[in-house]
Amino acid sequence: MIIACATDDGKKFIERHFGDADYYVIYELIDGKFVMIDRIVNTTEEEEQHADPVKAKGILDLLHEKNVQVGITKVFGPNIKRIKKHIVPVLVSSDDIEEGLKKVLENIESIRYQIELKDKRSHVDLR
Numbered sequence: 001m002i003i004a005c006a007t008d009d010g011k012k013f014i015e016r017h018f019g020d021a022d023y024y025v026i027y028e029l030i031d032g033k034f035v036m037i038d039r040i041v042n043t044t045e046e047e048e049q050h051a052d053p054v055k056a057k058g059i060l061d062l063l064h065e066k067n068v069q070v071g072i073t074k075v076f077g078p079n080i081k082r083i084k085k086h087i088v089p090v091l092v093s094s095d096d097i098e099e100g101l102k103k104v105l106e107n108i109e110s111i112r113y114q115i116e117l118k119d120k121r122s123h124v125d126l127r
Contacts (some may be wrong), residue, residue: 001029001112002037003104004063004087005097006073009038012095017077019044019059026066026103029108034101038066051078060086069115072100080123088114090124100126 006014006021014021019042026038044058056079062072064086070092071083080089088111092100103126104111114121 001070001108001115002066002068003027003029003070003072003101004040004066005100007097008072011076011097013072013092013097015074017075017079018071018073018083018089019055019077019079021073024063024071025097026068029051032105033085034105040066043105050105053079053082055079056082059083063087070104070111072104076123084121084123085119091123091125091127093127105106 004024
């Protein structure tokens, strides 16, 4: 499982929408532990309008290059309806990425289930 965490500093989740992160830290679940494998700079342009589908596509294109299956953050905007068709959006309450990843491990089966649902998936709220 490959996960993208929305962040500005690599340690904390952002307080803004998932698509507004400065970058995404990419983790892979290996032998029951998350291992950081990459960091992607968010090169998408600013939204022309709220819930801009072009912005959602840009974010998804960046994440698909790294085979991301799950996106984790504290806040998703209206584009969550577009995002969830491609990756599983996961909401956490923790500021700290490490704490958020622990919460994901505790709920890994429900997240795996949503991955399998493909375009019928829903977000996972771990707040």
